[in-house]
Amino acid sequence: MACLSHLQLQKFQEDGFLVLEGFFSADECTAMQQRIGEIVAGMDVPPHLRTEFSTQEEEQLRAQGSTDYFLSSGDKVRFFFEKGVFDERGNFLVPPEKSINKIGHALHAHDAVFRRVTHSPKVQALARSLGLQRPVVVQSMYIFKQPHIGGEVSPHQDASFLYTEPLGRVLGMWIALEDATLENGCLWFIPGSHTSGVSRRMVRAPAGSVPGTSFLGSEPVRDNSLFVPTPVQRGALVLIHGEVVHKSECNLSDCSRHVYTFHLMEASGTIWSPENCGPLPLPQAPANTRAALPRAVHLEV
Template sequence: MDFLTDQDAKKYQEDGYLILDGLLSPAECDELRLRMGEIVDRMDVPEHCRIQFSTNHDEQLKTQMQGNADYFITSGDKIRFFFEKGVFDDKGDFTVPKERSLNKIGHALHAYEPLYKTATHSPKIQGIAKKLGLKSPVILQSMYIFKQPGIGGEVTPHQDATFLHTEPLGRVMGVWIALEDATLDNGCLWFIPGSHNNGITRRMVRTPEGTYPLTDFVGREATYDDKLFIPAPVKKGGVVLIEGKVVHKSEQNASEKSRHVYTFHIMESQETKWNPENWLQPTEDLPFPALYTK
């Protein structure tokens, strides 16, 4: 029996997202979390991440911000660390335990970490893609998101296609796997069902080489009515499929429980043009790998 049914596929097409229980077993979730704990334990924190920004030194600030931006924009074929605000003091030391300092780790776990590679290319994921009619899906990026207790930041309403733009639109799908229960209290996702039918209003683009900042936005995010958002809590091991144009958000985690997630994006590459202005670009070291191979 297919993990994704015909009825599921229809609901995904109608709403722009879909929640499915039981993609991973609790033991598989724990294994992925344990491996991430090992990665965090031995992480090498980039020096520019420890710098206390100062607006009194404009040129210094520009250099520091450029370092942060460059660290992000060149992370597509690497495993890099991105921190919550306020977790370093003015000496560059942690103000919280380092395992609670991270916002996310990305963007190539699927390529370099065997456990995450296996989860990404699993038969269930491949079956979902085939059921949705994807002929030549490729993996664009992957992230481990921590949503730390008490400080896990809000993610404002957005569309993934703003950052991962294709021609035609609608060729990108997010796969969001809950490694712990994602609840109303610890910052589950919220969606506007059907909003993927309205196109996008904003694009994040690379700026011309040698200019600063390294990325900019074309257009503006639309204003959304809070009443239209529907919460999408999901149990540990469950998955949320996210159509690239659907509007979604998450609230700050004010609870005492983390909300760990492994998420990645896939794109139907057949008859699809990947925008050369996207921040994320395939590289010689890591072309976008095919989903249907390991």
């Protein structure tokens, strides 16, 4: 199962994404969901750090007060919230457990359940069958897509945020812990859109200036008719090439759409841009990534 067939590999290379249904068992999905329930039950975010997550550029820039909470989350387990879930003092307007957009960006490093999944033999075998030589885990997220209020993720390429030289070294592994449907906000892709580089990059402000981010370039308006919906069942793993254009719509349905997702980088011969926002763990990271990625975790541990 973890080894891709020649046809699957070819499809991934052509489309820039690939669905592997049934990659994780129901028990494995339940273990991740139960663990996230415990983590959420212990959530304690002070009101001034309650940060609404948005993929819209203008809204990200408005949230400067909590920028540092986001920028320094690369090696931590932090909570980011849906829009409109707080009053002006930061008090919850909805039950806290229904307010979270995502938890990021280092569950893989800090939590035993998510570490086990991320470094599982079948994930390692999958990475090997994709030809990765020295895969490192550069970030992870648990995304909730809450019923009724789960926000959209606007069209983007992951390499805009996880930029490397050369490009083509970043890969997302997106795991559906619940069925992802047209109604609750499944992924949509533009097949084949991973072959023309990146249209914009998010860069952090230079050291010594006010912490923040800005974009170099801009996301073009995409032709909606090019996007292909990708509903999948619980347990599916979706491989996402770092440059493929993808999005998800908001969730207006009664059902949540939980996923656990993490990104790998081929560390061999790759330079992780020091202007990326994500700082990450591990001493054995290869020399060319050590400064910018002080804690990147090798997949094969």
